[in-house]
Amino acid sequence: MTAIENNIANLRKRILNGVAQSDRNIRDLSLLAVSKTKSAEDIRLATNCGIFSFAENYLQEALEKIALLESLPIEWHFIGPLQSNKTKSVAENFGWVHSVDRLKIAQRLSDQRPDHLGPLNICLQVNLDNEISKSGVSVADAQHLAEAVSQLPKLKLRGLMAIPKARETIDQQRTPFKQLRQLKDQINRQLDNSKKLDTLSMGMSADLEAAIFEGSTILRVGTDIFGKRNT
Numbered sequence: 001m002t003a004i005e006n007n008i009a010n011l012r013k014r015i016l017n018g019v020a021q022s023d024r025n026i027r028d029l030s031l032l033a034v035s036k037t038k039s040a041e042d043i044r045l046a047t048n049c050g051i052f053s054f055a056e057n058y059l060q061e062a063l064e065k066i067a068l069l070e071s072l073p074i075e076w077h078f079i080g081p082l083q084s085n086k087t088k089s090v091a092e093n094f095g096w097v098h099s100v101d102r103l104k105i106a107q108r109l110s111d112q113r114p115d116h117l118g119p120l121n122i123c124l125q126v127n128l129d130n131e132i133s134k135s136g137v138s139v140a141d142a143q144h145l146a147e148a149v150s151q152l153p154k155l156k157l158r159g160l161m162a163i164p165k166a167r168e169t170i171d172q173q174r175t176p177f178k179q180l181r182q183l184k185d186q187i188n189r190q191l192d193n194s195k196k197l198d199t200l201s202m203g204m205s206a207d208l209e210a211a212i213f214e215g216s217t218i219l220r221v222g223t224d225i226f227g228k229r230n231t
């Protein structure tokens, strides 16, 4: 067994454990493998274990891997900071974007989404801890942004994403995830039935149990699948 196969087996046990302890259904949870800095070969190994959703943070690096792995049925997620000059390529090459935090970026993604691909799935990144160094819409502005993004024709607003700052215990880690869940519920009260959010993109290698407890639907895991990142 390769290290990656072994890691995935252990990770799946961890996730099943978390699900069992939290009264969740495993069907409501999906695993997104974060492959930034990792090779196309590593990604191929992970597909051998049945993972077909991968996330990348850097566009140029992602495009190279997308081209190399064209023959595999991979769904690509963009999770990194997104500038205006990158939106076209993201709209053309990805199925999901988790890091939308401005209307201007969402508008460009919608305008630039090719018709034949169907709607681009979107999560709004929320800056829960109000960290100046981190991107994300503030909690106060999230509702307004969600209402505007939900109106864009080529996008499907699916939910919210957050990267809370590191906290030590599971109880401490649950606090921001609970806040994100409540924010999603609050936004849903204002959206039409056909536009309700169904996604919470939260939980990484160090805090996935806490995220499962608080209703995560997409776990974004890098290190615990691929090992330490290459620099």
Ligand SMILES: *Cc1c(COP(=O)(O)O)cnc(C)c1O
Pocket: 034, 036, 057, 079, 080, 163, 204, 205, 206, 220, 221, 222, 223, 224
């Ligand atoms: C790198 C990254 C991850 C994965 O983090 P790990 O701690 O390696 O699991 C998840 N989400 C985002 C947005 C990232 O940039």
